[in-house]
Amino acid sequence: MAEKQRLRIAVLGTGYLGATHAACMADLGFDVLGLDTDQSKIASLSSGRVPFYEPGLEEVLNRNLAAGRLRFTTDYAEVAAFADVHFICVGTPQQANSNAADLRYVDAVVDTLAPLLTRPAVIIGKSTVPVGTAARLAARFRALAPAGEAVELGWSPEFLRESHGVEDTLNPNRIVLGTDSPRVEQVMREICASQIERGIPFLVTDLQTAELVKVSANAFLATKISFINAMAEVCEAVGADVIQLAKALSYDDRIGGKFLGPGLGFGGGCLPKDIRAFMARADELGVESALSFLREVDAINQRRRARTIDIARGLIGGSFAGRTVGVLGASFKPNSDDIRDSPALDVAATINSLGARVTVYDPEALENAKRAYPQLNFAHTMLEAVRDAEVVLLLTEWAEFRDADPDELGKVVAEKRIVDGRNALDPDYWRSRGWTYRALGRP
Ligand code: UDX
Secondary structure: OHHHHOOEEEEEOOOHHHHHHHHHHHHOOOEEEEEOOOHHHHHHHHOOOOOOOOOOHHHHHHHHHHOOOEEEEOOHHHHHHHOOEEEEOOOOOEOOOOOOEOOHHHHHHHHHHHHHOOOOEEEEEOOOOOOOHHHHHHHHHHHHOOOHHHEEEEEOOOOOOOOOHHHHHHOOOOEEEEOOOHHHHHHHHHHOHHHHHOOOOEEEEOHHHHHHHHHHHHHHHHHHHHHHHHHHHHHHHHOOOHHHHHHHHHOOOOOOOOOOOOOOOOOOOOHHHHHHHHHHHHHHHOOHHHHHHHHHHHHHHHHHHHHHHHHHHHHOOOOOOOOEEEEEOOOOOOOOOOOOOOHHHHHHHHHHHOOOEEEEEOOOOHHHHHHHOOOOEEOOOHHHHHOOOOEEEEOOOOHHHHOOOHHHHHHHOOOOEEEEOOOOOOHHHHHHOOOEEEEOOOO
8 A cells, every 4th residue: 555655646637537537536545636627617526526527526525635645726826746646537519510439628638737747657547538648649649748658548448337436436337458568567557456355357458449448349339339229219110118128038048137137228428439430440450341230220229219209290280389398307318417419319319300399307417508509498397397287208217207106297287298218117106097108119
């Protein structure tokens, strides 16, 4: 432990990934300095407030601020002077006009930090990047850093799920490190010592394999979701029940039940943009046909949104014009306030554009949703959102919605009609309470 505490860690970028990583590294006993160019984020984190919703994170943040192991700054010079190890945790969103990843934030970190590195440093990339990026950045560090060859880079992709960020960072199911440098490997083994001791697999690969592990994991997860959603389409054509189908499949442990939940499909800041960036990169590498199935995975996922809208439209007689619609859920998944590529808000905005008055409620994502979708109406309770609704859509499966009382909702809606976009409710129960219940992939 004494040896370990001497390693000083910087975390560059303090979004969902970086803020969680910084707080958890401090919790493992390291001295950590988090950097972001967004002054308001840094002010918030420094005062012990997490600027987004991530269960459990605020407690870890405050514990480590109080212990003096964790600080935040906007100053790259401070970071360069402080840290032995720099983790790159900035975002790699989809480019505005293409499927490819936008690497401007990663490039900005490298171009700003490298010229300040006058002493040996290990750089560990965690951001999700197109395969080949790490090797390019390693060369750039060597070229720009005054310390030259003494700045070495490895890539260790992050697999954390939002809403389980703290748990996934402290107890990952595996740690992957891409590097050919013994020093980088030794430093990462030191940082991850307590996890390695507990038997968490630690895999060392070359840079490009490590980059590929991340994108192929997300491609697989997205494919699994779209597979079951494709089965839902077939089920709808023949009146079969995709929930029973998925359950029966899940008993085969070669298939397994995780990520086999049919419904409105995947969204968020990772799966959609990662599969698109992966296809774009495959194109550049001349192996586009190897990933052409991902185009279909994406298309199936988008069709679920259209299908949800069709079912709701069908329930109210074929047109949304002038109708009142209540939407439950705005975040891309429960227990998160992240609305990036949120299927729920995509559906809500489309229905609104078709002429309905749409009111949305979400337990945590309302502020983000309001900023991004000013054309929608927002309510501060579930009952307010569904008041006078002619159809209700459940689009994110928060516990509050799963546990909703059909009789209570029934008293305020105009018509008892519900589209369960997440297969979160018990159809028999809702029907027994007088509701017209529809779900994706079920009779
Ligand atoms: C994902 C990966 O799980 C994680 O390993 C990676 O580091 C980042 O991307 P995250 O985006 O936080 O994590 O969300 P996740 O829990 O994976 O859910 C992704 C989307 O898939 C959500 O919109 C969710 O609603 C949807 N989903 C998930 C389904 O539609 N069905 C399922 O069975 C599971």
